[in-house]
Amino acid sequence: MTSALPAIQPVSPDIVCLADHERHAAEVLTANAWAYFSGGAADEHSLRANRSAWDHLSLWPRVLRPLAEGHTRIRLLGQDYGHPLLVAPMAYQRLAHADGELASAYAAAALGAGFTLSTQASLPLEVPAQAVLGTAGRGPLWFQLYLQHDRGFTRELVQRVERAGYEALVLTVDAPVSGARDRERRAGFHLPTGISAVNLQGLGAPTAAANHNALCAGVLHHAPSWEDLAWLQAQTRLPVLLKGILHPLDALQAARLQVNGLIVSNHGGRTLDTAPATAIALPRIVQALRAMPGASAELPVIVDGGIRRGTDVLKAMALGASAVMVGRPIVWGLANAGAAGVAHVLRLLRDELEIAMALTGCATLADATPALFTD
Template identity: 45%
Template structure:
């Protein structure tokens, strides 16, 4: 089944309100659409006769080694898609050798997600995504949970000083999860009554000082997610980030920013190889992954395709999507004359319709 078919199957299976929550973006959804269209603006210019009979697509990332340069990006509320929720996603990612970034707004707690991943593959790597909380003790408690769960890196989302205006959710009146479904990582945190949930924070007051304080609480590598401006990428490196994730939050925050892919080359140039640069937003095929790597990414994250697969076919669907992305990427790498990810270089990307 193609990704398009999985998407359609998921749309038919889901409550329309829950479908809109995942499918929708901010404002008029211009950025949401542009994330995918951006890949259509680029073409790969292959090299030939390079003696690449075998290929190694594995990738070394902070605290993790992936079988291929595809990462499962953090997304919320997987139990809206399937009863097994993040457990199914974790098992599928682990079985396919993909690094999983489990979200702060997961409907299964990080300890259970990591355990499910290790159940499928003992060496599976799980990263934990978090939003820094204005109260440092809450952030520290979340970090401790991730460490105790065995997560090998933290991914700090920094593009959400305020909550994005999701037109579909406002139209549908979607404000609460159904009974029995909650952001479980936010339960039993400092300052809240036993068993109660703490809101996921959105605070424009957060700054690099808060990032520095976070680094002081853990020895885990910390990646910064939601960077579009190269100056912010430089600041992140200077403050000790172990990696940068170029992302516009899947088009869910500001509807006037560029496509993530269009921001990637400048960020990669600014970082100049000091830390890995990842990309998410609009990746739908292995060829998209190849374009991202040629433009400077070490790996590409996929979000919505995983959710459509989960809704359509559960764990097996997620495995299918990840395997097909990896295989399509490997095929594209071969067609471009590459033996390893680093063989995809900037000079091999041209505007579609031209050669320079």
């Protein structure tokens, strides 16, 4: 597939918020794809908690504040961007729309949002990179990486990522095994013909013999470790961010190993059910880093999970986030109207963020502090 501009589809006029996008997407997607994108692990407690945790935070409005010179700009990894919205990495986006990750990347670039391509993307990693790297005003372009059992393959994949022009690696660390996804099993989830993790082609199967007396039948023999992180850092010139950090002790260990950023995430509730909501974990991690001697307080901390309104984005920034990642709503927009649908999701969030800032008296995101939650 080439990087030709995706066809523009209209967004239905009765879609005015992200919940509308979700409702429409449920009607558009196949039952197979809906189970994959919408489901969480086990009883989906963490999936629901991600959403409810943001709702339980109340914003206290402030009035008569100077707002005339306000803006949403942020600084991330040494670069300035127009707003704090990033597209989270999500696999197999061609399940939602034929243009898949290409449409999402185009929309993110057009709206100045960051874009992170999944290792399990359904398009070659070079395609979205070639399409958006020259776009003026785009956000950061990152690649999400799962460490593979074959270090040689991983090294070559990272070299491809660097050659393609990606600007950082997002190493997912919270999924040594997949969660127990009941919804997918009930639906008999499978990848249709023609959709696969194309960037993992050529990766052989693990060679270690299965040990049925070990955890997960020996699969964890290949689970990544802190030593593997150090190995990866030595293989690449790109910044490395860790995605899937919930515990403050893990955040501190990552800071000691001089990672370039953290993403507070519970994998969208898709791995360990009953893991804490990201809105609960975020301030604990920020507080731990600020109490650590040295420059760790300046370490970028990004959060995902349950972001559905601009008020959620403002709450995340007030809790200490440097930016936010948006996941499932991107897929809903993609399913509904391709690139235009993704752009619509991002525009809604940007508009709602600016409204929330104005109504809480925040001229800039630096004004968003925990004081927004108190009187």
